Amino acid sequence: MDPAVSDATVGRLPAYLRAAIELGTKGETSVSSERLAEVASVHPASLRRDLANLDIAGTRGVGYDVKYLVSQISLVLGLNHEWPVVIVGAGNLGKALANYPGFAERGFPIAALIDVSAELIRTRIGGVEVQPPEALADLVEERDIVVGIVTTPPEVAQEAVDLLVAHGIRSILNFTALVPEVPPDITCRSVDIATELQILSFHSQRGRAASSGTGVPLGLRADE
Amino acid sequence: MDPAVSDATVGRLPAYLRAAIELGTKGETSVSSERLAEVASVHPASLRRDLANLDIAGTRGVGYDVKYLVSQISLVLGLNHEWPVVIVGAGNLGKALANYPGFAERGFPIAALIDVSAELIRTRIGGVEVQPPEALADLVEERDIVVGIVTTPPEVAQEAVDLLVAHGIRSILNFTALVPEVPPDITCRSVDIATELQILSFHSQRGRAASSGTGVPLGLRADE
DNA sequence: CAGTGTGAATTTCTTCACAGCG
DNA sequence: CGCTGTGAAGAAATTCACACTG
Structure with a gap:
């Protein structure tokens, strides 16, 4: 393809x-x-080239069929089925994410919440019961979980990542200030809010504006 | 410069x-x-060029002075003073951010929490009192706020952004799925977690791995 | 004829490789 | 001698501009 x-x-x-x-x-x-391209805030030529690269064709003189676009892009992104997610770290951020209904709506149901705190274990957050790390093996197996989100304190983030990797999680979204080490075959994206704020701070002090958060130019982010 | x-x-x-x-x-x-470069996960040549571009000099045959690096990079990023932040939207995510002590530690104290909900107004979250939108004018003035974070439901995100812009906020970090319109002189970075998950999903279904989140290309993604 | 698809030009970013300095 | 700073090469991404088609 x-x-x-x-x-x-x-x-x-x-x-x-x-x-x-x-x-x-x-x-x-x-x-x-x-x-x-206007709605997506990109250059029209980029858009055409991107779609052409993916063999998503339009009609000359007309444009692209909207339904076809949605289905083809979804297919490329792998959104034709659900990706159950496990969240490690039921602190403020973990709870907030577990309570957000938008993920399930977009195909990423929160299948499990892992934490070490005895006080939290067995409580329910956003309809999901908090469970200890030991429960992970069964959960991954039963729910076929491939994606993990790490929202622990930075000090234990590496541990959390290692735990996920050990249980076969292949894609990790890390909200920790610490950028973890992962095996080369594992995808790990880090979102550090302090990094975002620092970049904003840079732009604030200069007059001008710039853009984007979830870009691919991504670049690494993190900070502590 | x-x-x-x-x-x-x-x-x-x-x-x-x-x-x-x-x-x-x-x-x-x-x-x-x-x-x-190894610690920062970048190529050494990129690092040297970046620093040289910023007139941050090292010593040939030796390397860079760590303290000098910290102070100069901080200076470039504008981290030599605090940037009080206002959060609009005291829902799950807004609360989680307000409760996180790391921002204040890194120079971004949460100066205000804005929400429209009568039930939330005047309650305290993470040491900050929730206040109605009307309070924003005074807050911005008193605390000299330049940076705003939007954590409202997507339906009212544009409203929240407009509110911030109207009150002189110049840099906005948006956690909403909606990418807002902003005047050209305002910096707006969007972090959409569902977008991150979709990118992970793409990589999950192919064997391969890639990296990083908050990049500029990077990372985060979203844009405007 | 409107708008896609794409070679070619351009710009931007990255990496090499090494001259030259401390 | 070791490592920075950088010219030059290379790679990637973006944008132009237009041939071509539905």
């Missing part, structure tokens, strides 16, 4: 998907690259 | 800072680009 899709392209796909869904709910059935 | 610092460079600075601080607390006083 597509021998390789660049990270830059992958990073834009969620924006295209969102834009297409938005236009779809507005009743539009067809859209030009120019319009879609 | 520096006529222009590229976004790619700015995106890496927090990682350099973090790495330098880490080495500093370990007692190291000098560091080579190779070592620092």
